[in-house]
Amino acid sequence: MATKQGMCKNCGSLVMFDDRDELCECVFCNCVFPSEEAVKILENPDGYEFKNEKFEKNTTSGTKHYYSNPVMPDVVEKAVQREKTSKTQTAEAKLKPNEFEISPNDVKAPKKLMIGMIGGFVLVVAIILAIAFPLYFSRKSLNEAITSEVDMIFATNDTERNFDYKQINIYGLSCQYIKIGLSEDITEGEAQQFYTNYMNLRAAKRGFESDDVEMYIYTPGTIISVSKDGLKTDVQESVKISTPTPVPSK
Secondary structure, eight states: OOEEEEEOTTTOOEEEEETTOSEEEOTTTOOEEEHHHHHHHHHOOTTOOOOOOOOOOOSSSOOOOOOOOOSSOOHHHHHHHHHHHHHHSOTTTSOOOOTTOOOGGGGSOOHHHHHHHHHHHHHHHHHHHHHHHHHHHHHHHHHHHHHHTGGGGGOOSOTTOOOOOEEEEEESTTSOEEEEEESSOOOHHHHHHHHHHHHHHHHHHHSSOOSOOEEEEEOSSEEEEEETTEEEEEEOOOOOOOOOOOOOOO
């Protein structure tokens, strides 16, 4: 099916009809006439005389009218109508904001929640400091107590041995690590004695014993490590460990 165009033979208006219809009807003057005639008049309207007669609306011919509707509504008219409607609405009847729209205020944490979070953070920091400070001062106090009697570490059964030069570094949360630098080589028995002496000294200052001590002894020819797992000796190149030269005072 296709829609064709023609011209009314009575009033000269444009008519539209189905190409299968033998008759067409003008929507302006209600004139009914052959469709082919309407097409011919449209093709050559010059010299054609339009009579402009009056016809009653035909309800029995079976012809169809074809109207063209606007694609877009009259936006101006609707805008005016909407403005009138808006003015007559009360404040309670006006449209509410979109319930699904998120505003900046919606993503802000409540004041009580913020206070709670800050309070929780401060509490955590306070707990950490409450634990860390006592441990720090306890370790510092223990280190000072051991260092004050550190010569006891080098006491051996050989009274003729005298370890004149010593480099000592005691560290760890409970002073469980100790490094010793000596200017002369020692035997494994002496190293084991140093370890036992330090264990006893540390236990005396702490008030209880524990076997988590690790000792590292550096001599010119060896590195000796002693722990609860035993003694281990590593040979190294000869290193001269000498007493630092004191800086003369000005």
